Amino acid sequence: MTGPHLRTALPGPNAQAIIARDARVVSPSYTRDYPLVMARGEGALVEDVDGNVFLDCTAGIAVTATGHSHPDVVQAIVDQVRKFIHMSGTDFYYEPQVRLGEELSAIAPMPGPHRSFFANSGTEANEAAIKLARYYTKRQGIIAFFVAFHGRTMGSLSLTASKLTQRRGFAPLVPGTYHAPYANCYRCPLGLDPKSCAAECLRFVEEQLLIHLVAPEEVAAIVVEPIQGEGGYVVPPAVFLHRLREITKQHGMLLVVDEVQSGMGRTGKWFAIEHAGVEPDVVTMAKGIASGLPLGVVTARSEVISWPPGTHASTFGGNPVSCAASLATLKLLREQLITNAETVGAHMMAAATALMDKHRLIGDVRGRGLMIGIELVRDRTTKERATTERDAVVRECFARGLLVLGAGQNAIRLCPPLVLTTAQADIAIGILDQALDAVGGKT
Numbered sequence: 001m002t003g004p005h006l007r008t009a010l011p012g013p014n015a016q017a018i019i020a021r022d023a024r025v026v027s028p029s030y031t032r033d034y035p036l037v038m039a040r041g042e043g044a045l046v047e048d049v050d051g052n053v054f055l056d057c058t059a060g061i062a063v064t065a066t067g068h069s070h071p072d073v074v075q076a077i078v079d080q081v082r083k084f085i086h087m088s089g090t091d092f093y094y095e096p097q098v099r100l101g102e103e104l105s106a107i108a109p110m111p112g113p114h115r116s117f118f119a120n121s122g123t124e125a126n127e128a129a130i131k132l133a134r135y136y137t138k139r140q141g142i143i144a145f146f147v148a149f150h151g152r153t154m155g156s157l158s159l160t161a162s163k164l165t166q167r168r169g170f171a172p173l174v175p176g177t178y179h180a181p182y183a184n185c186y187r188c189p190l191g192l193d194p195k196s197c198a199a200e201c202l203r204f205v206e207e208q209l210l211i212h213l214v215a216p217e218e219v220a221a222i223v224v225e226p227i228q229g230e231g232g233y234v235v236p237p238a239v240f241l242h243r244l245r246e247i248t249k250q251h252g253m254l255l256v257v258d259e260v261q262s263g264m265g266r267t268g269k270w271f272a273i274e275h276a277g278v279e280p281d282v283v284t285m286a287k288g289i290a291s292g293l294p295l296g297v298v299t300a301r302s303e304v305i306s307w308p309p310g311t312h313a314s315t316f317g318g319n320p321v322s323c324a325a326s327l328a329t330l331k332l333l334r335e336q337l338i339t340n341a342e343t344v345g346a347h348m349m350a351a352a353t354a355l356m357d358k359h360r361l362i363g364d365v366r367g368r369g370l371m372i373g374i375e376l377v378r379d380r381t382t383k384e385r386a387t388t389e390r391d392a393v394v395r396e397c398f399a400r401g402l403l404v405l406g407a408g409q410n411a412i413r414l415c416p417p418l419v420l421t422t423a424q425a426d427i428a429i430g431i432l433d434q435a436l437d438a439v440g441g442k443t
């Protein structure tokens, strides 16, 4: 089977029963856009507890890079579990963590030697990067960007400036964090034409932030997503990342790239920053790195990541089972899936762009590889955000057997497993077309 197959009305009876139990015992802070209750998955297909099969263009929020339960990843996990499950790489040694450090060093987007710190999630990786930047530079300030998402623990949350619900009620956050406009050229904060612009939005950093608010020598790092993920799959021009590199170099700050969502082959290269040809000081990773087992990593030049024993550690970080899953994942990415992300991604992007001729609701299609954002607007001239329409399209896709997620206020993101075939990409775009028809945005 390559595509969806629905057997019941959604949600089916088994799904309904589980959702009712969930409402009683699970934190209501989670954001479920539609009632999918998963029973099993294979490749880019997901089966729910009522036997309905869906085509997955979410990969569990850009995580299951190798597809659901890839046999090589499963085998690597089983082999490791049989040997030992945990020993804490903080206090003891084991080879899978070392080998992963070596492999990450081989693919890191800046010259080595490198060292890696192992955590359990994206937010923990960013938390470690913030601490590392402060420790290494002996400075406090961190600059991040509006609409950025870096996680939800206190340090990362202080950098996150995406949705108010994520910050409201949690103040005070970590002091010394500052935000600047991101280069969202579709909605240029300065109203400029991207073709003739040299990332003028960064003048805010140089001529406002670093003049009026914080001295450059007090800023430890600039933290940036090379493609904004949760913010709407916003691709900045290369010049924006180049200028960030220049500013950080000029003032002795670290450039930290958060590749939690954009990394691990999703964009057709190991890391999205490589498309711009910029070499950062620090890279943070998680999500797709271990095909679904929890793992977050900070990789930096060895000279930067030279903090002494006891300064930072994690009981579970770099768990041997996660490391084994990651090693199997990297092998699959290297041998086939990064190339697949590039070719199927280009095909899918072209097909999504072609939908613009038919659906005036689509204001912009952008992305790289299998990281594709489709921004919906009520009017292409005013670019009024089609927020309720976006939510409706996401639900209409679900009703037709396609799993997609929103990103930002009014974009749909396509972040399928990197095993997606061209035929499956066509099925996904076909269903999206129908969902857009159903929401009534026909030209």
Ligand SMILES: Cc1ncc(COP(=O)(O)O)c(C=O)c1O
Residues within 6 Å of the ligand: 121, 122, 123, 124, 126, 149, 150, 151, 152, 225, 229, 230, 258, 259, 260, 261, 262, 286, 287
């Ligand atoms: C760019 C980016 N950084 C950090 C995070 C946080 O990752 P986690 O949810 O694993 O803590 C996310 C999650 O969406 C992300 O997209």
